[in-house]
Amino acid sequence: MRFNNKIAIVTGSSSGNGRAIALALAAGGARLVCSDLTSRARPEGFETDLHIDTDQLIRDNGGEAIFVRADVSRHGDMQALVEAAVERFGRLDIMINNAGVAVELKTIVEETEADYDLTMNVNTKGTWLGCKFAITQMMKQPVSDSGTRGKIVNISSIGGLVGLAQEASYCASKGAVNNLTRQLAVDFAAHKINVNAVCPGFLATAMVRQELDNPEIKTLLEDLTPWPRIGNVDDVAKAVAFLASEEAQWMTGSLLTVDGAYTAQ
Numbered sequence: 675m676r677f678n679n680k681i682a683i684v685t686g687s688s689s690g691n692g693r694a695i696a697l698a699l700a701a702g703g704a705r706l707v708c709s710d711l712t713s714r715a716r717p718e719g720f721e722t723d724l725h726i727d728t729d730q731l732i733r734d735n736g737g738e739a740i741f742v743r744a745d746v747s748r749h750g751d752m753q754a755l756v757e758a759a760v761e762r763f764g765r766l767d768i769m770i771n772n773a774g775v776a777v778e779l780k781t782i783v784e785e786t787e788a789d790y791d792l793t794m795n796v797n798t799k800g801t802w803l804g805c806k807f808a809i810t811q812m813m814k815q816p817v818s819d820s821g822t823r824g825k826i827v828n829i830s831s832i833g834g835l836v837g838l839a840q841e842a843s844y845c846a847s848k849g850a851v852n853n854l855t856r857q858l859a860v861d862f863a864a865h866k867i868n869v870n871a872v873c874p875g876f877l878a879t880a881m882v883r884q885e886l887d888n889p890e891i892k893t894l895l896e897d898l899t900p901w902p903r904i905g906n907v908d909d910v911a912k913a914v915a916f917l918a919s920e921e922a923q924w925m926t927g928s929l930l931t932v933d934g935a936y937t938a939q
């Protein structure tokens with residue numbers, strides 16, 4: 675299988691994109707360290723099996739998975755998360771920095787300092803910490819038979835590439851994730867560590883449940899997306915699985931849009 679014997683961490687794995695990514699990697703044979711603030715899925719999610727935790731679902735499907743609680747914005751939690759993966763499985767091959775937050779839509783005039791701090795701490799600092807401890811571990815590991823030392827995929831957003839209305843802190847946080855991704859690719863290409871980002875467009879997850887439950891905003895998001903539907907978590911998970919696979923060995927520092935042509939306009 676595609677990810678046989680590979681060890682993967684997915685942050686924010688209990689809901690939405692993180693859950694779909696963890697399930698996709700496990701379906702390919704990876705052994706998973708699922709991580710989130712809690713193992714319970716957000717109830718606003720769109721999946722029909724939200725009552726089953728992601729790590730349990732992987733085990734129910736015959737895979738191997740553990741859950742490790744970590745707040746991505748905390749240095750000690752992220753260090754302990756990578757240590758837990760290595761203690762349990764011996765190494766770390768794939769790090770998916772997916773956990774993220776978005777505050778309600780408002781302009782910078784209404785945004786508070788607390789909104790900014792939360793968004794930057796989770797989306798940007800969380801990704802920085804995830805990359806820092808994953809790369810520290812990967813640098814201790816030999817290059818695998820398939821020619822890489824480790825793969826990192828950061829879940830960014832179209833909001834890191836263009837300005838999205840009323841999402842000042844969110845766009846700032848994802849713009850930083852995108853350029854951090856490129857910077858790390860430069861520093862660690864010689865060491866055969868791949869660092870890429872996926873930039874999804876508008877998706878149906880708990881994060882945007884409030885907007886999608888408003889028919890006017892739902893129609894607006896659909897109209898803004900050239901492809902005749904908004905995205906879903908499997909669209910994102912498939913692109914992440916590609917970047918985490920050996921098929922993408924010479925891809926690093928890439929910002930891969932998965933957005934139904936939103937940013938192509």
Ligand SMILES: NC(=O)c1ccc[n+]([C@@H]2O[C@H](COP(=O)([O-])OP(=O)(O)OC[C@H]3O[C@@H](n4cnc5c(N)ncnc54)[C@H](O)[C@@H]3O)[C@@H](O)[C@H]2O)c1
Binds near residue numbers: 686774829874
């Ligand atoms: N939904 C979209 O339209 C969309 C579009 C582009 C990018 N994204 C990105 O995809 C990623 C996943 O978002 P989603 O849409 O699946 O949202 P979601 O709310 O369904 O899932 C996010 C998960 O992250 C976890 N999380 C939040 N703060 C955390 C923290 N401090 N530490 C650890 N875990 C934490 C939550 O508990 C939750 O399980 C985010 O980075 C988001 O910015 C989402």
